Amino acid sequence: MAENDKFCTKCGQNLSASVRFCPACGARVQGPSDEEISAEKGALVEAMTGRLKLAAVMMAVYSVPFLILGIYCIVDASGLATEVFKEPAFAEAIAYYGLTQAEVADLFGSMGILYILSSVFGLASAFLCYRRKMYWVALIACILSFLTGVAGLFALFMGLLAFWMILGGRFAFEEYADELDQEFEKLKF
Numbered sequence: 001m002a003e004n005d006k007f008c009t010k011c012g013q014n015l016s017a018s019v020r021f022c023p024a025c026g027a028r029v030q031g032p033s034d035e036e037i038s039a040e041k042g043a044l045v046e047a048m049t050g051r052l053k054l055a056a057v058m059m060a061v062y063s064v065p066f067l068i069l070g071i072y073c074i075v076d077a078s079g080l081a082t083e084v085f086k087e088p089a090f091a092e093a094i095a096y097y098g099l100t101q102a103e104v105a106d107l108f109g110s111m112g113i114l115y116i117l118s119s120v121f122g123l124a125s126a127f128l129c130y131r132r133k134m135y136w137v138a139l140i141a142c143i144l145s146f147l148t149g150v151a152g153l154f155a156l157f158m159g160l161l162a163f164w165m166i167l168g169g170r171f172a173f174e175e176y177a178d179e180l181d182q183e184f185e186k187l188k189f
Contacts, residue, residue: 041180048172049132055165056126059145062158063122066149070115073108081105114148118155121145122162129166135173139166 006015008022021028073080081104084090094104122145128138146159171180 045172045180048169051165052129052132052169052172055142055162055169056130058158058165059122059126059129059142059162062155063119063126063145066115066155067119067123070112070119073112073115075112077105077108077112080108118145118149121148122159125162125166129169132173133175135166135170135175138173139163142166 006019007013008015008025011022011025013022013024015022078101081101084104085094085101099107121141125138125141125145128134128141142159142163146155146163149155149159170176171183
């Protein structure tokens with residue numbers, strides 16, 4: 001006999017796991033035990049916590065290199081602009097837009113600031129996800145991270161994936177533990 005098999009205590013009818021009343025005799029079917037509910041809740045929290053930790057690692061892996069790149073862009077903006085002006089492949093585009101070397105250096109500086117902002121938001125969200133605190137702040141920081149990311153589709157993909165993982169892990173955050181308890185209380189009859 002399978003462990004999931006349930007039978008009506010009044011008539012012996014084989015029951016599916018989700019029924020509340022016996023379809024044969026109408027008797028009330030006892031719900032899952034407190035131990036079963038507790039085990040299911042523990043497994044769910046563990047899965048959501050794993051998802052949040054994975055999101056935190058993804059955001060950290062994305063954020064740290066771009067933080068370094070952002071600092072480099074700010075510190076050496078004029079050097080990067082000089083190199084761009086030396087490169088023939090960019091010379092035509094620069095001439096087309098009529099940019100000066102100072103304007104290109106300002107663009108590198110602005111790009112560096114956006115890289116740093118994206119990284120700081122990503123690291124803040126990663127820290128909050130890892131600690132499972134402040135759900136809404138973690139979610140908003142994740143959104144701001146990929147919106148300020150100037151790495152294009154890579155930033156968008158990583159940010160949306162982390163955002164999805166945070167949304168799915170909401171009940172693993174400390175402030176939602178009571179709501180999770182309420183949902184599992186509904187399983188008791």
